[in-house]
């Protein structure tokens with residue numbers, strides 16, 4: 001896949017993407033990341049990419065001209081994803097990651113300042129946020145999107161880097177994990193994991209994933225596709241919760 005980043009701070013890339021699984025994916029040619037300085041598409045001596053907001057007020061707005069010209073030059077495929085990183089976007093999630101990973105090209109525009117001229121929206125397939133907090137710009141969010149998308153590209157994950165059981169892969173938080181030692185500072189690993197009954201282990205993991213999701217992310221539970229077994233496990237959890245709080 002082709003990944004194109006349009007930014008006022010190209011020196012921030014590849015940054016952390018040069019390491020680990022993403023670094024290997026890029027150096028192995030499984031994806032080709034090109035980083036573009038938005039100022040290449042400015043035409044004045046000061047290479048201006050922002051301006052004062054119509055209507056007045058504090059802060060600067062990224063002007064549409066350089067962004068439109070950058071997209072004219074950079075967007076190749078007609079089913080390319082064109083993504084603006086903005087706090088006023090859709091919360092990024094695994095569904096958006098899958099959508100973007102299925103495309104031949106992803107172009108990410110990193111927002112800065114108070115925002116981007118609204119007329120840019122018409123050139124986008126996605127406007128996404130990575131969470132409800134204020135950042136300095138869209139560069140770090142763009143790296144999050146690239147990481148999440150790259151790991152869905154075939155060949156990027158080795159056998160040891162599991163995708164199917166990850167949190168959110170099936171719409172639930174992942175179950176708790178344990179490794180040796182069996183007892184650490186007086187804290188024991190649940191017996192079921194040490195007995196080696198694979199059916200019991202699978203059921204325990206599903207139940208604990210449901211328990212954790214119910215406690216921490218009830219919004220995910222209402223959207224998840226729950227099997228009859230899941231519903232039975234949730235009833236057990238609710239009964240255990242009633243007993244615990246009596």
Ligand code: JB8
Nearest residue numbers: 085086129130135137138141
């Ligand atoms: C300033 O949450 B985000 C995001 C936040 C930002 C900017 C861009 C993106 C620019 N704050 O994805």
